[in-house]
Amino acid sequence: MTATEALAPSTYSATDRQQLERVYAMLTADEAVHPVPRYYLVGGGVEDPVELPEEVYLMLLRVVDAMQKGLSVTVSPTSQTLTSQQAADLLGISRPTLIKALDEGKLPFARSGTHRRLALTDVLDYREKRRREQYAAIEALSVEVDESADIDEVLKDLKVARKALAANGRTR
Structure with a gap:
């Protein structure tokens, strides 16, 4: 599995959807019974179950819930920094266009010597802002x-x- 993995709902079979329902039911069943829930991951072997941190459980719950609703899911680290070329690729724009946006202060960045580094969260926020502006422009037209x-x-x-x-x- 790569750092960013997209799970496409169109590839789910009827069996996959039934399994998603069972996983979601299992993930949510313990909440009603125990005031301080504990979550475990059990593999196919005879090893002891591994207790999951609450953050991992909550992330799995959101992923399974979205998959069950037929939505695509992307899992990506949020503390990652990107080069200007990686950020431009993610935004679907040229690097010179990104540099212009950086110079105009539209997107925060940090310098590492002569190189610009951007936080992934900032790039994703900027992408969402641009998307909203594009939809507004389409509506205006x-x-x-x-x-x-x-x-x-x-x-x-x-x-x-x-x-x-x-x-x-x-x-x-």
């Missing part, structure tokens, strides 16, 4: 189209909306 309306009038409305959005983007 959407225009109710009346199919009986004159096409030239609709195109004129779209042009006005694009200009307004461009003007808003330049003021940021």
Whole structure:
């Protein structure tokens, strides 16, 4: 398993979904019975069970809950630092575009000599912020189209909306 592993819900068979339900039921059953729950991991061998720390249990519970709902799951370390190229790749932008965003103060970073290092959590937060801004821009560009309306009038409305959005983007 790699540091970041995506679990795709489309690959779950009916048996996998039944197993997920059993695992989720097992993970949540102990909470109702014991005031101070303890969690164990048991393998296929004869070794003694290993007690899980509560943080590991809670993470497993969230993963199984999401998988049971048919959601994709990504497990990734949060204390990781990234190079500017890794951050650009994660964001889906070029490295020069990322450097421009860093220089404009849109994203925090630390210098290690001449190299820039970014916290993974900061990059993920920035990615989410960009995604919200993109959705807002798409919403701003959407225009109710009346199919009986004159096409030239609709195109004129779209042009006005694009200009307004461009003007808003330049003021940021």
